[in-house]
Amino acid sequence: MEKIIEENKQGESLVLEQKDGNSKKLFIESYGCQMNFSDSEIVASILANEGYNTTQNLEEADLVLVNTCSIRDKAEQTVRKRLDQYNAIKKINPGMKVGVLGCMAERLKSKFLEEEKIVDMVVGPDAYKDLPNLLKEVEEGRDAINVILSKEETYGDIAPVRLNSNGVTAFVSITRGCDNMCTFCVVPFTRGRERSRDPQSITEEIAALWERGFKEVTLLGQNVDSYLWYGGGLKKDFEKASEMQKATAVDFAQLLDMVATQFPKMRFRFSTSNPQDMHLEVIEVMAKHHNICKYIHLPVQSGSTRVLEAMNRQHTREEYMELVNNIYRIIPEISLSQDMIAGFPTETEEDHQDTLSLMEHCKYDFGFMFAYSERPGTLAARKLEDDIPAEVKNRRLTEIINLQQKMAFERTQRFVGQTVEVLIEKESKRSNEHWSGRNSQNTTVVFPKEGNYKPGDFVNVKISNCTSATLIGDAVGYSDMN
Template sequence: MLIGVLGCMAERLKSKLLEEEKLVDIVVGPDAYRSLPQLIDEAETGTKAVNVLLSREETYADISPVRLNSNGINAFVSIMRGCNNMCAFCVVPFTRGRERSRDEASIVAECRDLFEQGYKEVTLLGQNVDSYYWVDPNTNHPVDFAMLLEKVSQISPSLRIRFSTSHPKDITDKVLHTMKAHANICKYIHLPVQSGSTRILQLMNRTYTREWYLAKVKRIKEIMPDCAISADIITGFCTETEQDHEDTLDIMRQSQYEYSYMFAYSERPGTLAAKRYSDDVPDDVKKRRLDEIVKLQNNLSLETNKKDIGKVFEVLIEGNSKKSNLQWMGRNSQNKVMVFDKIENTQLQPGSFVHVLAESCTQGTLMGKIVNHS
């Protein structure tokens, strides 16, 4: 048996794993997966096999992953790797290297192939999808993210498209109008805010202000009033005051997030924040602020769900609901989970689209009934 460690942390842990504790045979960084067969051959001879070099070109184009444990309905396609931003709390620029975008044609071909295999939804993935940029070497024509989205959406009207993650500084009106123009591009944007305080945003090196972020939220809602927005929020970042925390609560209220991923700040070795600032907000203060943020988000999620009662949504069925085999569970375009009773004598199955009337809700789920199916 050979034991290997693969991924972003491999570079940082390599000497500990290989030399100090002699725990593993293979250590492979995120840009060296193509050399796995040679590294395994090497390790089989008894030599420790290591490749943690970061690449400026590797995008894993044309490697189609075998999707183990997939439900056969939702697939994820990487369109780029790495990140050129330098958010002070983030380790990605050091572990995944510079940003590079994948060949547009290979992305579209992979998505088409997934659709032909029966997948109904693809999520285009990247650390910062809105800065996707590819120049076709044959025509010299540049392709930006809006153009890529449009191409993927044209594969079939019955293939749903999602994407993540958007950096607020990079998502453009062109992307928003492309989303609006194509019904199969889901009306949902994950738009990490991280903090509602301009002072903290500057320390985090997020390159936007509170006002700039709020203007972006307003623009999204102007172009697509039905678009759901979620966020990432870090509480207790270095030097965060009560006023900064209040600003975060306020930006959450103003943005009316459908959902948030919320964390207390935890220092990552090697980041700009670890080098420059002291992690000086006490743990009990971080915990209390996180509790307040989570409580507010729970209320916002409930309120936004209540506003959906009485509306009909197209839902992609993903499987049985957690609680009952007599009910289906699926998501609407806004990425909200909907649960509804199955109906007899229909061909409906996971992967089918149905129209569901929302009749009641909790903070995490809309409950309803099927009103139309094909």
């Protein structure tokens, strides 16, 4: 699974409207990818029905939960430090209970509960509906644990409470789990096998968001392109489905077409894509609908076929480049972004040069780039020696980042002189005299607050200048999306 981890959101605590009659206080923090933040909204919804209102004051909390990530060592170390802080407060407030949710919960269950005794409760990503029972166990003085991975759970029947929301953009989960056994990744072990959510429950959640004034939805999953609904069950069991189930199955291209048609004034994005599962039908649906954003996060991890094979990525360098060529052919104005790992075990200088040349071929607008760090429990940790010295990894990573920054500036410059459609999301961070939003290609656009424009409006903006990551311009009127 490819995870976009937004550094500025790490450790964000959730707040929602206070429910009358709820007397207990919940403090919940999230780390990792957007799936974790989305899951925290589900947890908050379940606990609101159990008498909990959220608080941002850790000291007054009856229950403290941290939703965790195992994809990078840095995220794990941060969570461990937070658990130490929680437990320091617990000495002052002994009634406070502490729980770990999510991917680290599944991976480090016995360490947390039995060896280190630093939490009262460990809850895996598929067990959130069991929280009321687990809390009863804790209240009766017993440790509580449920990290069973489900073949069915998609939380399609729970309407997430939108937390810290700008009221304009929202995330809607469409799949859970991952079947791609990339050797560097823990996700298949912490989130289980791939299963998709009923398209009716997806469209109902989007309709509810539309009624509340939201204007953009990102369809979310570990691997959205492999979405496949045939009445429930694991994707890998599709071959055992009946002929009727197969004939009426809905794949990702069909789902995307369905939501874009049903909600023509709502804008759609999706994340994350896996190159091996992305079919041209998806690109053709994107080209057909104005309200599907012209942006794809298409992680590659390496430009070397030999390294891709060692990573168990199910595509070669050539297949990836052919896919990118076809995407640009069908949607010339599209933006692409990448995930890249520098210094994967056995990576040679030639492999690294292959990565740089692939980047130049693909002309990425954005990138998420990391030096390889061994994750316990992965196939790479078990089978491959982490044999690239840190200084080599860091030098290669620096070269990748420098190339990406150069390309990003060139790609952003293409919009100067153009008029782009922008969905206003909020005030600019740097100036309360400017609005900020994104264009279809996911580039941030800022422009002066003139006229009666407000968050949630689609506005045409004439671009006059840019930095490597931001477009600057002036509004010239509302777009047809309003």
